[in-house]
Amino acid sequence: MIEAVGAIEMTPLSIPIATRRSYDFQALIPAAALPIWLTILGPWWIVYELHPNEGLNFAKGALVANGYPLYDQIWNDQPPGLTLILAAVQRVFPFDIGISRAIIITFSSLLLWALFRIVRRSSGVLAAWAAVAVLGLSTQFLLFGVSVMIGHPAVALAVCALDQAMVGAAEKSRWRLVTAGVLFGLSLQIKMFTALALPSLICAILFFSKAASEPRRGREAAVAFAATLATFLSFALAFHEPLVDQLFMPHWSAARSDLYEDEQYGWLYFGSLLALEPVLLGLGILGTIAILRKPREFDGTKLIPVIWLCLSVVVFANHKPVAPRHLIMTMVPLAWLGGIAVSKLAHWIERTPMRLPYRRAFITIGLTALLVADAWTPLRFGTVTPPASPIAVIMERLKIDAASERWAVADEPIDAYRAKVLVPPELAVFSKKRLNQGYLPAETIMNAISEYRPSVVRFSLFPIDPAVDKFLRESSYIAVTAAGGQNYIRGDLAPSYTPPSARPSFRLPN
Numbered sequence: 001m002i003e004a005v006g007a008i009e010m011t012p013l014s015i016p017i018a019t020r021r022s023y024d025f026q027a028l029i030p031a032a033a034l035p036i037w038l039t040i041l042g043p044w045w046i047v048y049e050l051h052p053n054e055g056l057n058f059a060k061g062a063l064v065a066n067g068y069p070l071y072d073q074i075w076n077d078q079p080p081g082l083t084l085i086l087a088a089v090q091r092v093f094p095f096d097i098g099i100s101r102a103i104i105i106t107f108s109s110l111l112l113w114a115l116f117r118i119v120r121r122s123s124g125v126l127a128a129w130a131a132v133a134v135l136g137l138s139t140q141f142l143l144f145g146v147s148v149m150i151g152h153p154a155v156a157l158a159v160c161a162l163d164q165a166m167v168g169a170a171e172k173s174r175w176r177l178v179t180a181g182v183l184f185g186l187s188l189q190i191k192m193f194t195a196l197a198l199p200s201l202i203c204a205i206l207f208f209s210k211a212a213s214e215p216r217r218g219r220e221a222a223v224a225f226a227a228t229l230a231t232f233l234s235f236a237l238a239f240h241e242p243l244v245d246q247l248f249m250p251h252w253s254a255a256r257s258d259l260y261e262d263e264q265y266g267w268l269y270f271g272s273l274l275a276l277e278p279v280l281l282g283l284g285i286l287g288t289i290a291i292l293r294k295p296r297e298f299d300g301t302k303l304i305p306v307i308w309l310c311l312s313v314v315v316f317a318n319h320k321p322v323a324p325r326h327l328i329m330t331m332v333p334l335a336w337l338g339g340i341a342v343s344k345l346a347h348w349i350e351r352t353p354m355r356l357p358y359r360r361a362f363i364t365i366g367l368t369a370l371l372v373a374d375a376w377t378p379l380r381f382g383t384v385t386p387p388a389s390p391i392a393v394i395m396e397r398l399k400i401d402a403a404s405e406r407w408a409v410a411d412e413p414i415d416a417y418r419a420k421v422l423v424p425p426e427l428a429v430f431s432k433k434r435l436n437q438g439y440l441p442a443e444t445i446m447n448a449i450s451e452y453r454p455s456v457v458r459f460s461l462f463p464i465d466p467a468v469d470k471f472l473r474e475s476s477y478i479a480v481t482a483a484g485g486q487n488y489i490r491g492d493l494a495p496s497y498t499p500p501s502a503r504p505s506f507r508l509p510n
Contacts, residue, residue: 026125027116030132031109037136038105038146042381045098048414050147051325052431052461055414057148058100059428061086062417071242073425075439077250080239081190082150095420100148108145111156112136114163115332119339121166122208122301126346130283131339138277139377140327150191151328157187158194158201159332162304165204165224169217177205177220181227188228189235192247193329196315198228200308200333207300253437255320264321270313273324280331283338284309290344291337302340309333389418390483391456398455398493405455405493409448412461421455424448435462442467449475455493460485 038044049055063074064087070080086100093099112132120128135141145152161184168176184201187194205221241247274281288309291302312329316322388396391408408416409423411430416423423430426448427440434440442465449457449472457472464486473479476491 024117027113027120027128030116030136031113034109034112034136034145035102035105038142038381041142041377041379042383044146044381045101046386047381048386048418049412050101050143051149052412052414053325054148055410055412055417056429056431057082057086057150058097058417059413059423061100062090062095062422063425063428065090066422068425069239071240071246074428075246075426075434076429077246077434077439078150079189079192079241079247080235081186082148082153085153086148095417097148097418101146104148104152105146107153107156108141111152111159111332114156114159115335117163118159118166118204119336121170122304123336123340124343127339127343129339130342131335134280134283134338135331135335137377138280138331139379140277140324141331142377142379144325144328149325151193151325154187154191154194155197155328155332157183157190158197161187162197162201162204165201166208168224169205169208169220172220174220174223177224178227180205181224181229182231184224185228185231185235188232193326196311196329197308198225199311200304201228203300203304203307207303250433250437250439254433264323265319267317270317270319270322273322273327274330276324276327277331277334280334280338283341284334285337287337287339287341287344290341305333305336305340309337389415390460390485390487391415391421391458392419394456394458394480394482394487394489395419395421398489400455400493407452407454409445409452409454409457411459415458415460424452424454430462432462442471446471453490455490457488458482458485459487 044050060070060074060076060083064070064083068074070076070083076083085103089096089100089103112135115135116128116132119131161180164176164180164183167173168180180201184194184198201224202221205217205224235241236243288306291306309330312333316326316330319326391410392402394400395402395405395408402420406421407424408419408421409427410416413423413428413430426444430440445465445468449468457477460483469486472488477488478491480487480489
């Protein structure tokens, strides 16, 4: 433990090559431990649904895999990155949820790997271990680190970009700087909220140098930024992304909307979300104070997590609505700063007149207590075999072959995905934001039903629009009673129907 503390004072390039290779190997340990820990928490691969956004992402991926283009037929307010990955999975493993969740876990492991590397370079090995421990054991990280959503993959690539930027700046490697820019551009093409980390990427290049006297690298920063911009625009042009109409305006309209309750946004609400991770928040605050209390000793590399954290807090505290899934953008810099806090506390203990065995025992007990507090999570994945999709049950009772009747409408698209049927492209993103902002009017729903003639129409998450209800009844659809929602079946498929039983669900907080 004490040897690890001493390594903090060594600059990355003053460490022997063999030691650096040892640290690179150490970075693989938390990455490998994450899927093991998640599996200990329960069989995440069989949970019916972790979050409503899972269904949206699965529906989009299945449609793209079947030849329906994003932004043209499929309305989508997010970049295409994760959808393309899910579409590739769909082609090889049709309607397999476990494989897709395993890919998200891989991104989460990649995030821990890269975080260890960047914190170790800037603040030492003890800080790196503390950072990945407090982040990797936090409840919110684990919850969203397995759910098929876009946040963790985007942030993972952004952290990898920071890692490559630091290496490129230290080694004067142009190709690593280009790699950093490409990775960050790909991150933005999964979810654009990682743009808040772009200033930190630039700082990583400007401040992480071989010698303190070396001039700042405006040219190198420009190379990385140009690679980021080129990567982002290449995807935007290739997929004809409507940057204003679909990727920007729906979020801008939501931010200016009066339809959200006060509890869904604001400084106090965002603070209450951060308080869900008290260990991470407390250590992050301590790390920030430790850095800012001595401005004369301010290290430029320490500016990286501070800028990232400040920008994220300011933006999300004023974002409407804000949800736990947004926390990952603050959790990463908080973990980084928390690692710095732990290393500084260990140094302080080292300088006390306490005898060596007592110092070691004090540090070990303190770190163990922090890890236990952080890992003491109520998160458990259920072990009960998930029930069949209500849509699948309806189709089975009606003797409907999913291969011949491939369409269903569901405001929870996970029901259709688990029934191995597609939802109409116009209705793949059936979200509260889209409904609230008027991007999913009743006319769009009715037109899609008229065009695709789905065998089953199910509304279980949102109340059905009266105009849609009237249209369905006039279009020979029959209302039936089913699990927790309003269900309709096409009249030519079933003269009678026996309703299925209700099914449980496991869901993350919004």
